[in-house]
Amino acid sequence: MACREEFTQNLIAEVGSLSSKSTHDSGKKPPAMSVSISTSLKPAYLPSPRDPSMFKEASSLARFGLDIGGTLCKVVYFEPLRESGIESDLQKLRSAMVEVEPLAEEGFVRGDVKKDNNMMENAIVVNSGSLIENGNSECSQERGQGSLPAIDSGFEFSQGTVEASCSKEFCPGKEKHVPVEMAKNGHAYEVELTKSIDDAETSKSEYRELSKKEIFRRQFNKIWVSNHEPVNLPGRGTIYFKCFETWRMEEFLSLTKELLHVSKDRAIGATGGGARKFSDRFLEIAGFHLQRADELRSLVRGIDFLARHADQESFEYPKGPYRGGAIQRPLPLTETSSDDGSSEHSGDEKTISENEIRCKAENECSPSANSQNGGTFPTNIKSHGSNLEQTDYLYQISTNEAFYPYLVVNIGSGVSILRVDSTDKFERVGGTSLGGSTFLGLVAALTGCNSFEEAMHLAREGDSTQIDMLVGDIYGGDYKEMNLASTTVASSFGKLVHPEKRSAAMKTPHHLAKAALLMVTNNIGSLAMLHARAADVKHVMFTGSFLHGNELAMRLLAVAMDFWSKGNMQAIFLRHEGHAGAVGALLNSLHISDPIDCLLFDESIPTHC
Numbered sequence: 001m002a003c004r005e006e007f008t009q010n011l012i013a014e015v016g017s018l019s020s021k022s023t024h025d026s027g028k029k030p031p032a033m034s035v036s037i038s039t040s041l042k043p044a045y046l047p048s049p050r051d052p053s054m055f056k057e058a059s060s061l062a063r064f065g066l067d068i069g070g071t072l073c074k075v076v077y078f079e080p081l082r083e084s085g086i087e088s089d090l091q092k093l094r095s096a097m098v099e100v101e102p103l104a105e106e107g108f109v110r111g112d113v114k115k116d117n118n119m120m121e122n123a124i125v126v127n128s129g130s131l132i133e134n135g136n137s138e139c140s141q142e143r144g145q146g147s148l149p150a151i152d153s154g155f156e157f158s159q160g161t162v163e164a165s166c167s168k169e170f171c172p173g174k175e176k177h178v179p180v181e182m183a184k185n186g187h188a189y190e191v192e193l194t195k196s197i198d199d200a201e202t203s204k205s206e207y208r209e210l211s212k213k214e215i216f217r218r219q220f221n222k223i224w225v226s227n228h229e230p231v232n233l234p235g236r237g238t239i240y241f242k243c244f245e246t247w248r249m250e251e252f253l254s255l256t257k258e259l260l261h262v263s264k265d266r267a268i269g270a271t272g273g274g275a276r277k278f279s280d281r282f283l284e285i286a287g288f289h290l291q292r293a294d295e296l297r298s299l300v301r302g303i304d305f306l307a308r309h310a311d312q313e314s315f316e317y318p319k320g321p322y323r324g325g326a327i328q329r330p331l332p333l334t335e336t337s338s339d340d341g342s343s344e345h346s347g348d349e350k351t352i353s354e355n356e357i358r359c360k361a362e363n364e365c366s367p368s369a370n371s372q373n374g375g376t377f378p379t380n381i382k383s384h385g386s387n388l389e390q391t392d393y394l395y396q397i398s399t400n401e402a403f404y405p406y407l408v409v410n411i412g413s414g415v416s417i418l419r420v421d422s423t424d425k426f427e428r429v430g431g432t433s434l435g436g437s438t439f440l441g442l443v444a445a446l447t448g449c450n451s452f453e454e455a456m457h458l459a460r461e462g463d464s465t466q467i468d469m470l471v472g473d474i475y476g477g478d479y480k481e482m483n484l485a486s487t488t489v490a491s492s493f494g495k496l497v498h499p500e501k502r503s504a505a506m507k508t509p510h511h512l513a514k515a516a517l518l519m520v521t522n523n524i525g526s527l528a529m530l531h532a533r534a535a536d537v538k539h540v541m542f543t544g545s546f547l548h549g550n551e552l553a554m555r556l557l558a559v560a561m562d563f564w565s566k567g568n569m570q571a572i573f574l575r576h577e578g579h580a581g582a583v584g585a586l587l588n589s590l591h592i593s594d595p596i597d598c599l600l601f602d603e604s605i606p607t608h609c
């Protein structure tokens, strides 16, 4: 798995190489990122190893896609595969890194950076946008445990110069200096810094400049928040996935300006509302254009690409004997509940006893149910862990023709619901403002938690029945005539109308978080079901970063779809749940009419690629 350090280095190195290339090549035709396929119907965006000239042209190009949403900015980065005899600048730098590794392992540069991403936290305090020295004029780090290179004065970022200090103890006898030009990108910087440890000729001012780069680079590393595995595209390269909180956009742009010198004739593929909102700021601050694409079109394109080409990208939860098992089922059908025989809950479901209700990968399913739109939705499933590897079922879906039409329910800040008829034909059929940021905003306001991870952590431990008003709270038992079990949620957060229960609840943040999670998820599940019926689809693809590490929500949605469709509908999820839009933006920026087939370009693929 690529760590955040590595991702940033790739990013810096690749754009850095872009920058230097474009400077040297000024006046020449810009290379493949802006090459149109009208001149070549070959897969310029993911070059075939069988076409060395194309690979050469494309290999030094950065390939980024941004999806700038209301809450998160998703970034994807494609790194082409190394080809014999044709090396990208990035790969050359990588090779150089390998050569200097022994030095690094002695604990001075590269090894330190890899071992401790947070090392700067110990040396620098970020204060109102400026970096200042932490403590007096001495580094508090030990060599080999994340020490900064030896320098002898304080940090001063806000003044436009950065200086660092270190005690003699950690400055082994002499200052080490690196020429400024060597800091053009992250890899070059580290390689050359390592190499130049004995270069006593370099001036102090150059050294200061270098330190500034390093500080920017490490700050840049800290803004990423997600943790997604890269996708390997055999024979082509690797896609990396990262994201940061959109409210940090100005910081991102400032750091980008310092670190990524993208020339003005460049554009990076971007989508999401922020691609429009921040368009001018990208140009003003970072100095490059955004090549905008519609967010939902990008989403559909990205889903299609990932589901087809990323190994084990899409998955569903189990059916079979567990059908309905993770759901708190409504009352067992009796004569009273279905006088006219018209109830949906008939047939084999009758035969499933409470004891048979199990969650295969969960230790416990607590009984509770929620009735919405004529259906009872699952509630209060306890999840033990958010790692998808712990899920029961993971398999590859081939998005072939039989898969269409399908519904996309994208749970971002808000929720968009689309009916997709083919790769490039879709319609937004609905949406709701009760989405991922409703959950996060409410939980943050109610509990004081500071991040999505914290909110999820709380929710996993909570019991929503302490917060929600259940049918049993109103009826004193089941509402048999309408087939509503006493454990059905009658009103989310309804118990808080009672002053004492409210004040007790405010001391149980985990119960509040769980209730918020169920409220939002069940509402989305309910809408998804209605739209799936109206659109007459069998497959419902749930995407969006709300589902990141959110097994609880995914299970709720999966079981709800399965149960209420009597097994006729399938809830499907993506491992890179929130990044499909960014992948779509990346593909869009490459001007390829049919990137999916082109990806697989070889002799067996028809000539239109």
Ligand SMILES: Nc1ncnc2c1ncn2[C@@H]1O[C@H](COP(=O)(O)OP(=O)(O)OP(=O)(O)O)[C@@H](O)[C@H]1O
Pocket (backbone or CB within 6 Å): 067, 068, 069, 070, 071, 072, 073, 225, 226, 245, 272, 273, 411, 412, 413, 414, 415, 435, 436, 437, 438, 439, 440, 451, 452, 453, 544, 545, 546, 547, 548, 578
């Ligand atoms: N590290 C995180 N920080 C903040 N929110 C997160 C994080 N991880 C997951 N989330 C969840 O993901 C949601 C945002 O999802 P996503 O990135 O798909 O939407 P968006 O693109 O920002 O929003 P929109 O598409 O509506 O503009 C948040 O509201 C939150 O519920």
Ligand SMILES: CC(C)(CO)[C@@H](O)C(=O)NCCC(=O)O
Pocket (backbone or CB within 6 Å): 069, 070, 273, 295, 412, 413, 414, 415, 416, 430, 431, 432, 433
């Ligand atoms: C506004 C968007 C499309 C931005 O991604 C999304 O947040 C959304 O679909 N919100 C829900 C809007 C609605 O109520 O339909």
